[in-house]
Amino acid sequence: xxxxxxxxxxxxxxxxxxIVFSASKRxxxxxxxxxxxxxxxxxxxxxxxxxxxLVILSEDDIITISVNSKKLRVTAEDGExxxxxxxxxIESALNPLLFLRISRYEIINLAxxxxxxxxxxxxxxIEMVNNTQTxxxxxxxxxxxxxxxxxxxxL
Amino acid sequence: xxxxxxxRALLGFLVGIAVGxxxxxxxxxxSEGKILLFDSSLLEKTGSEAGAFLMQTMLxxxxxxxxxxxxxxxxxxxxxxxxxxxxxxxxxxxxxYPIALYLGWMSPTVGDFLFVAVMLGIANTIIWLIMYAxxxxxxxxxxxLLKHEKVPAEEETQS
Numbered sequence: 001x002x003x004x005x006x007x008x009x010x011x012x013x014x015x016x017x018x019i020v021f022s023a024s025k026r027x028x029x030x031x032x033x034x035x036x037x038x039x040x041x042x043x044x045x046x047x048x049x050x051x052x053x054l055v056i057l058s059e060d061d062i063i064t065i066s067v068n069s070k071k072l073r074v075t076a077e078d079g080e081x082x083x084x085x086x087x088x089x090i091e092s093a094l095n096p097l098l099f100l101r102i103s104r105y106e107i108i109n110l111a112x113x114x115x116x117x118x119x120x121x122x123x124x125x126i127e128m129v130n131n132t133q134t135x136x137x138x139x140x141x142x143x144x145x146x147x148x149x150x151x152x153x154x155l
Numbered sequence: 156x157x158x159x160x161x162x163r164a165l166l167g168f169l170v171g172i173a174v175g176x177x178x179x180x181x182x183x184x185x186s187e188g189k190i191l192l193f194d195s196s197l198l199e200k201t202g203s204e205a206g207a208f209l210m211q212t213m214l215x216x217x218x219x220x221x222x223x224x225x226x227x228x229x230x231x232x233x234x235x236x237x238x239x240x241x242x243x244x245x246x247x248x249x250x251x252y253p254i255a256l257y258l259g260w261m262s263p264t265v266g267d268f269l270f271v272a273v274m275l276g277i278a279n280t281i282i283w284l285i286m287y288a289x290x291x292x293x294x295x296x297x298x299x300l301l302k303h304e305k306v307p308a309e310e311e312t313q314s
Contacts (some may be wrong), residue, residue, distance in 0.1 A: 113301060118294040122236020122287065139232035141293050148300035 004033070036095075042093065047081035048076050059095055063112040063128050067105040070129070097151050099143065102126070102136035110126060110147060156227075164224035171219015172212055194259025214254045227244040229262045229286060248249055248272055 019037055023030050034042065045057045059137065061076045066088065072083040072090060091101050101107045107127060117125040124136045124144075136144075183190035197207040224247040228239040251271060254260075261267040 015279065106166070110301075116294050116297040116301070118287070118290050119235075122239070122290065124294065138234045138236065138290060141290065144297055145293070145300065148297065152300060152303065 007114055011086065018056050045074065045090070045093075047083050048081070050092070057081065059109070060098075060111070063130055064109065064134065065090060065099075065107040065134070069127075075132070077130070095149070098145055100140075102140050102144075106134060108134065110144070110151065116144070136141055159230075160224050160227050163227060164220040165297055167223025168216040168220040170223060172217065173214040175212060177216025196259040197257075200257070211258050214258055218250060218254050222247050229282075236283065238292065240283040240286075243282075244276065247279070248275045251275065 004056050014146055021030055021034055021036065025088070045059060045060050045062065047057050049055050057076055061078070064073060064075045065076065065083075066073050066075070068082070068112050070084075072085060072087060074081040074083055087105070087107060091099070091107055094107070096110075097109055098109055098140055099107050100110055108128070112129045113126055114129050114131075115127045117127070122138065124138060126134050126136060128134070179192060181189065192204070193207045193211045197210060198204060201207045220292055226304065228242050229236075230236050231239060234242075248271070252261075252268070255271065256263055261271060
């Protein structure tokens with residue numbers, strides 16, 4: 001993913017907000033950003049709370065999404081929710097800079113990772129901000145490194 | 156994957172031959188300059204000195220091929236490192252026994268079996284420690300990136 005520079009140009013005469021995307025070509029990265037801006041619900045996920053009520057969660061509040069029987073368990077800052085969709089479907093809808101699939105059963109929010117460890121058994125232990133932990137194979141070390149570098153704007 | 160295993164095995168075959176002969180040379184210096192090219196029992200099995208030395212060379216190569224070929228398990232990154240180490244250890248130990256017994260490198264005694272198991276265990280542990288250190292530093296880099304990550308989009312204001 002290319003680096004994104006956000007610039008604000010004040011225009012006292014403007015009544016509405018105009019957003020202009022500038023790039024060498026209209027590629028997949030540009031399309032993804034344009035659709036996120038255009039869709040007011042982008043960056044959110046619709047889930048069900050324990051009482052069965054629909055809740056719109058911001059992606060920023062999600063810690064992990066994991067498979068739980070035939071549903072998804074969405075662990076957020078303020079509790080757990082459910083979703084009736086597949087992990088693959090939700091993965092394609094989430095911000096790829098924030099979320100990373102670490103196994104067949106789980107997606108994590110990289111912004112909610114507290115710490116990484118390498119266990120004696122040789123697996124990657126991931127401690128999340130809510131003090132829960134999850135595991136990933138060694139394979140994901142390089143994947144996570146590249147994603148964190150992208151987030152930092154190094155790549 | 157198959158071609159990678161074959162390439163490793165081929166390289167291991169050559170390394171095995173080299174190491175096998177190196178051990179013969181070193182043992183010659185250790186035993187006051189007298190070279191023992193092969194165990195006498197091998198001469199009886201093969202019928203000639205050339206045959207005995209060839210057999211030892213080939214089986215050394217075979218062991219090297221098995222050792223390096225099976226090390227591919229460390230590249231299976233979906234496997235925990237400990238699992239890869241244990242599997243590799245079992246392969247190189249179980250492969251060593253019949254080769255070593257045939258070549259006369261060890262006797263079929265409990266003591267020799269245990270000695271071999273311990274020596275190969277030590278070698279495997281060293282490999283595990285090196286691999287663990289490599290991954291430990293990679294994970295340390297992850298934490299460093301985590302600590303110092305900036306916002307993906309840089310914000311600027313133009314007036």
